[in-house]
Amino acid sequence: MKLNLLASALLPLSAWTQMLDPALLTKPATTSWPTYNGDYSGRRYSTLSQINQSNVRHLNLAWIFRAKVGATPNAIIGGVGKPTDEVPSDPGTSTIKATPLMVNGILYFSTPDNAWAIDARSGHELWHYYWKSKGGIHIGNRGMGMYGNWLFFETPDNYLISLDAKTGKERWHLEIADVKQEYFSTSSPIIVGNHVIVGTGGDSLDVPGFLESHDPETGKLQWKWWSEPLKKGDAGSETWPDEYAMRHGGGMTWIPGTYDPEAHLYYVGTGNPNPVLTGKSRLGDNLYTCSIVALNVDTGKLVWHFQPSPHDTHDWDAAQTPVLIDAEIDGKPRKLLGQANRNGYFFLLDRLTGKNVVTAPMIKTMNWSKGIAANGQPIPNSSKEASIPGVLVSPPTGGATNWPPPSYDPDTGYFYVGTSQQFSMFYLTDTDPHPEGWGAAERDAGWFGGDLEAIDIKTGKVVWDHHYPFTGGPVGILTTAGKLLFTGDGSQHLVAFDPANGEILWHAGLADDVSNGPETYTLDGLQYLTVGAGDSLYSFVVEN
């Protein structure tokens, strides 16, 4: 305890000038990592090349930070739940799924109910904040958002909490959703201008999803966008049988979105409709669930939508990061958006109009669609909806991929994503005309391994893949101008690949599987590579 205080006291004064420069958010970060994806594009491509193919074999561990969750002796304690001395046993609470922010030499990150500031040079803890929870599913937390000196993160019991970055002391908290209705929040707030944009999750009961924006100073609600129409006549209401179905229709905003400052549009993917695995009480496409949507960032008004899984009945959220890509298509420069979707398809859209450019399958086992419609939407085969005797479907509910962040490398023109090839049996269990919750049971039915895939965005073709017979699957990825791709292999290694051809160039053994998206930045002119694996952060450098 004393050591920590001493360490803080020894920091030079300049280290406390943590004010985040808003301009950092509109250009690729090099000396900071100021937002969940590093910049607004969601590419997770860094222009840094100090660590590159010629020296990556000299990449060395600088430090490890082990995150101890709960009411630790030094913790700043907040929250509205009952006091508890117990250290939470749920591994979701201690697993680092957040991508830490790095601003002015300090890393900021969170796990469910917990937040930390640590010195990015040494890995020393500056403060730890612990939130006494009322409940909610403690499965994961994507991290924090930062506006000036203020930090923001969400909790499983659906509070948006603002902390003073300097001290870790709470500024305010407010409730964004009702944990008793089985909402639980995992997303990382994204700051755009003076908007703190937050989403929520939870699909155990049948509640509607939303995205909302808060004032960073006061927390006041600025706008709220519901991911379903609320009444007949609203846009999208024609895709639901009745108001009751749409008001209980799901569509969670699990994962932070991306932002195009020129178009002034915020892009986010929405989750599955409810009831989850049976669609008989919600006939129709169920807009705007399982959709990629573009919202005006100042008003929250919908500008366009594209729905990767119309009338989803397999829990295939379209929440995966909508990655903003500038590239030439047929010789013309285009503003594009790519998404590797949980349903097994890769989608490339025009991000100004939402019009489809490419739809292509990412996995060979996929068996739920009858093909691709003229507008680029897959056509669901209704015979693959859960039945009493069971149907065999690939991918299973977990999807071909999932929340871990993919990457787009403008040097190769490839989109990188971790996938898995798997089947499940889906058995209808709720035969009521108005099923509730999930409505069907799922059982594992065959595993065909995982792959790290490089997808040519222009054709959707898999250019190379690295197959894992037992592991692989969704995992966070970073690409850099050093012609390197960093990711985990599911066997407790951090691995560097050649993004052009998939050749392995370097690896390091960790104490757990890579559990977040790797990130990079320079400090004092030295490039760091930092990754979360289980309850620890690892930071690597090439020393001269």
Next chain:
Amino acid sequence: MITIKLHAAALALATIPLAFSQTPPPKYDPASVERGRATFASTCGFCHGASAKGGEKGPDLLRSVLVLHDEHGESIGPVILNGRPAKGMPHFALSPAQITDIANFLHASVLSAEDRDNYKILNIVTGDAKAGAAYFAANCQSCHSVTGDLKGIAAKYDPATLQGRFIEPNQSQSEGITVTVTLPSGESFTGVPVNYDDFNVSLRDAKGDYHAFRRTKDTKVELHNRFQAHLDLVLRYSDDDIHNLTAYLVTLK
């Protein structure tokens, strides 16, 4: 114990492991829930439906925010006792014990809707046993015999478990897997993999000895899956094949 994990569940966004080996004790006293179900059906079911999912006049109580916030009847009770005259709901003079039972029934019903790990699979035996026998003869008979290894198999497993066993017989990704490592010298080791990745492979051989190897381009590593034929079938089954085969196998009592 192999370190290979069922990682899909671990990484999935909102996926909770699909099967639990043990069922926790019920959160609400089953006897109280059943009394509550009966009282609810006779007193409230006319408007709210016997399952409380809503009826002609009354709303769905399993999606009621008041019910979801109630713990032990403290919010539900006053509504029952006082009614909601403005909305046309009459009052009912139920005893505190009856109110507790109804609250337990409603909360247990909510729990059973949201708790997908404990959903009960219904009757999956709907297929054509004759077609299943033909499928078995064509696809399974080269390894299995209904009078040999599968004799009485249907007496051992309920239909859903039996179906699960033929679709995916391995209970973990590593079950049934062996690995053979051949060194540049020609020396060869075969056993159950303990670790398998791009950099290292290790195994435990038939004698129980542990062997670990660094993978190089001159070290040959081969995997064998005892259940490969089952995995191959997963890519070929129609849903009817699965239903028919199940209908046939359940006759092997």
